[in-house]
Amino acid sequence: MGVPMLFLSDNAASVHPAVWDALQSADAPDSPYDGDAASAALDERFSDLFERPCAVLWVATGTAANCLALASMVQPHGAVVCHEEAHIEMDEGGAPGFYLHGAKLILAQGEGAKLSPDAIRAAIDPIRDDVHQVQPHAVSITQASEYGCCYRPEEIAAIASLARQRGLALHVDGARFANAVAFLGCTPGDAVGPADALSFGFIKNGGMSAEAIVFFDPALADVARYRRKRAGHLQSKGRFLAAQLHAMIEDDVWLDxxxxxxxxxQEIARACGERLMHPVEANELFVRCTAAERDTLRARGFGFYDWGADAARFVTAWNTRDEDARALAQAVAAL
Amino acid sequence: MGVPMLFLSDNAASVHPAVWDALQSADAPDSPYDGDAASAALDERFSDLFERPCAVLWVATGTAANCLALASMVQPHGAVVCHEEAHIEMDEGGAPGFYLHGAKLILAQGEGAKLSPDAIRAAIDPIRDDVHQVQPHAVSITQASEYGCCYRPEEIAAIASLARQRGLALHVDGARFANAVAFLGCTPGDAVGPADALSFGFIKNGGMSAEAIVFFDPALADVARYRRKRAGHLQSKGRFLAAQLHAMIEDDVWLDxxxxxxxxxQEIARACGERLMHPVEANELFVRCTAAERDTLRARGFGFYDWGADAARFVTAWNTRDEDARALAQAVAAL
Amino acid sequence: MGVPMLFLSDNAASVHPAVWDALQSADAPDSPYDGDAASAALDERFSDLFERPCAVLWVATGTAANCLALASMVQPHGAVVCHEEAHIEMDEGGAPGFYLHGAKLILAQGEGAKLSPDAIRAAIDPIRDDVHQVQPHAVSITQASEYGCCYRPEEIAAIASLARQRGLALHVDGARFANAVAFLGCTPGDAVGPADALSFGFIKNGGMSAEAIVFFDPALADVARYRRKRAGHLQSKGRFLAAQLHAMIEDDVWLDxxxxxxxxxQEIARACGERLMHPVEANELFVRCTAAERDTLRARGFGFYDWGADAARFVTAWNTRDEDARALAQAVAAL
Amino acid sequence: MGVPMLFLSDNAASVHPAVWDALQSADAPDSPYDGDAASAALDERFSDLFERPCAVLWVATGTAANCLALASMVQPHGAVVCHEEAHIEMDEGGAPGFYLHGAKLILAQGEGAKLSPDAIRAAIDPIRDDVHQVQPHAVSITQASEYGCCYRPEEIAAIASLARQRGLALHVDGARFANAVAFLGCTPGDAVGPADALSFGFIKNGGMSAEAIVFFDPALADVARYRRKRAGHLQSKGRFLAAQLHAMIEDDVWLDxxxxxxxxxQEIARACGERLMHPVEANELFVRCTAAERDTLRARGFGFYDWGADAARFVTAWNTRDEDARALAQAVAAL
Structure with missing residues (x-):
């Protein structure tokens, strides 16, 4: 079989050739930190993409992107409403508590790791409006969600409308935002809706080490610039991060x-049928299967994570080979 | 003149060819975060280099390296003794306050931005041993210092001895540690002395985006691993950072x-004579000169920063061309 | 009716005469902060009470007591396991996030707001032992619980045993610890079990402004002394707080x-029968009743809080008049 | 001699009879926390006193007052400019670092522990306006200063004007504000000037355990209310703190x-002549004298602190007996 057929995660996939080219072109010295030409051009590049004014900061990880964005919106005595399966709650090692100086995550529920206005209301309406209970300052949703489900533009609009009504800022964790846009077939602007900031992920999608924090409210970016430095995330050779972002946006590499x-x-999903735990709308599949079935798949060379005792998670990537996807689909169908 | 003759800083210099090679070799997928083979091999690699057991974590910036190291040594209600010109005090945007949860920097003085046991005692002896005054928990020194001066092994030993006596941990900021080792002509182990942790810089010295935190006390590394993730510094494609460190250590690239x-x-220093504000022991020169003299130099194509009203700072790098150094030496001599 | 018959809370009740006497006796100047004789005598006083060595700090609120105790046990990157209805989660305005520098609360479930080893395991066993998920450092239980239920000595022993096994510290929030001891009829030492620290409440029980943090591990107290000052809780006329604690312990005022x-x-409980939502084991009653029934009670002069839409909470205090308790019992019985 | 003649500090002095009376009158139950009538009346009481709208919060210590005030003005990535001898720098156990989430203190110099516009400019003008250096967000001055010197209204106006120009908030630490007003003979409003908040001290001046944070900008008070609870400083029987403040303001007790x-x-100062290190404008005297002279004074029954090797600090209080002050004056004169 040679190379194992990896469906473990997109987070360690290889780097796209266009990114490699851009990195090498960026080697010529330029001003340090974010004073280089490529960093300076990001605002315009993303403003074009989102068809509205953006202020954009690069950072090296999604965790830093999420937390710097939220730290610009939430005071230390406030809270962020998020899904109980949200990455910021489950997989960021307590980074929100660090970056937000002890602010709280208020956990809400919802199918497919998606929030809804009702779910948000159920989480925050019981909070007494007094100093004894931590008050929400922002909502954070993930597009596509931690279970690979996408918010439709009207769903985001409804959440944004509730947020505005309650005086809450809106953040979108877009670790797999590209996959959501590809699925929805809408513009990036429609896929993020009237959010205040987006963590726009590129690393899982072919980048090496650069994510973008896209601020739709420039005042938030001004705070985040100080906080990025203070968090040790202002790299001195920042041009190498900016270059990655430009390469990904250029010629729609990100979308392709x-x-x-x-x-x-989708190819694999068609073979899974009733086994699917969530609709497949991005590049993650959560598939019911027994331990014995997982053994069978692994014996055939497929790499993936268990998802609890009775399921597996498969993740495809920008460089998943067609024949590997086909092989996995057949193997699942044959179980 | 074509390419400007840059002596602005080493922090934005080009990336060394060996690092580029290593990056490309690292493109094949491996486990995410620090689960890859290259990351796992760092402890052994650096233990060989320092001739004692080390636990090593990669991070993307010197600020993160310094602050994660210090955060493993200093409780939030404590303090770090450092030079009043230390990078952690002057140029890290308050990162120590963030990472150490409000712990304080106690500022000491000394020629060439170097501390001495006397200087440390002068800073901490007046502190009453009660809860009203913040107590020191660690000392941080910079090797080579912010003014390009190197601690001799016996100087570090004396500081370490005082630190041990007072129950203080010892951290070394080695953003330009390679330059110090090259100057001192001693082993890396002797150049860091009996410190508890070293921020070993590679980015200014030919790397792209990887610094090493070298812990000589493994218990500190265990804390730092959690704190690195919590700070959003655990990159998913960490193999690209590990690869840079290996490439720099291999064949003594770092030292060359x-x-x-x-x-x-040194070539430039010889031309500066009495103009030098500090002995030149690494790759930085602080040179007295008037605004008019600086204009002259800039007109001749040299790039550098003003250092206050009456001086200039020149920094050489791993890729400074011999002819550029010679040209600058001549130009300074001709002033 | 004259004075309203208050069952709103014990937290605003009058101050016990013995406390008044002690306050006035403490008026003569003594050393500031905790340097006075009364503060110095606390360790011995509480060591006698708990029949083991204690280090005791006074503070002005239960929130400060809980959070200073926990801050001595939990690192900023760790977490505290507590009940989802715990005071630290619900009613301290995010103080744990502040004092613990962003550490997390891991919420567990259980009848009567009490934890059990099974409930703790259910909360922490799913946590992967890696840096991506926040690891528990301590458990906090409330004696008597937020629903007025008491842990039996063997229940605490079982929790403590699990905590020890997992390397977790154990904290007891004893805002109503006196009520628990009175109910259990055991020694204070048995009612707190092998905990590392106890927030021993006196304010709800006849004090004015002093709670005790009782550390059974003196090393924790050493940290807490610095943190208390750092939190602005080291009062200069601390003798007035120490005096309150002595007055409450003297002659078993706290227990009486x-x-x-x-x-x-208990008198009221007997009239509530099936209406009781939780067993009444301390001084709080959670009583099912309709809005109309609550109106009836209020019209008759009883003060209390609604508990959701279908219940009321009644709290008795050290100075609840017998005739008021009897009147409420009759009124409830007559509903 | 009986009672020793204490000039150690005003911070542990006895409580004024009017405060005792008020405490006892406050014993009747009222709403908990700051929901009682006395707490609610504070805004109006202090607005009358300062002849402009104030929002007032009680807290138990000056450290809490200073830090809650500053935390409402300064973001975690910012800094406070203060004198290098300021109480917040020297004697609050790092509380500003805790409450301000790692924000920095920028130390300035000046005679008598007083700042001036020039001193502030000297401290902040060298700060580069970039993200690498921590930017000032507020100025804090102490009225009367840590060396017992008072700012004249025009001095505060000049500082406030600079602060406004630079976008900095202005905080006044008034631990001994009453002594300043008494010395200046002006209105309280003139003695605080156009500050944004004042920590108005009462404990050193006859109170037991209540200080006032006076916000001249109500928006800051709204933040501080949440932060006070979050810091464990919202006492449940807050009426006892409010009562102290009312008693002190009533009939000008504070001023008398x-x-x-x-x-x-002043009586003592007249005997000190050339020995005085600072003009005596409040209730503190810093007096040059040898160790032998201090021994002599102590042998005669006077209590006071050494101030370094060659001086003594004497502090008078609201209850210093005339004969004691006279005796000390004579004893100093006789040295």
């Missing part, structure tokens, strides 16, 4: 990569 | 690069 | 007061 | 007490 990963996921 | 930069600095 | 409050609660 | 203490200080 996501479409490829999504298509591979 | 530093020797080159130091030699260029 | 709690017995009185508990007896009043 | 301060006048008495100041007069005692």
């Amino acid at each position: 990569n996501a479409r490829h990963a999504n298509a591979a996921a | 690069n530093a020797r080159h930069a130091n030699a260029a600095a | 007061n709690a017995r009185h409050a508990n007896a009043a609660a | 007490n301060a006048r008495h203490a100041n007069a005692a200080a």
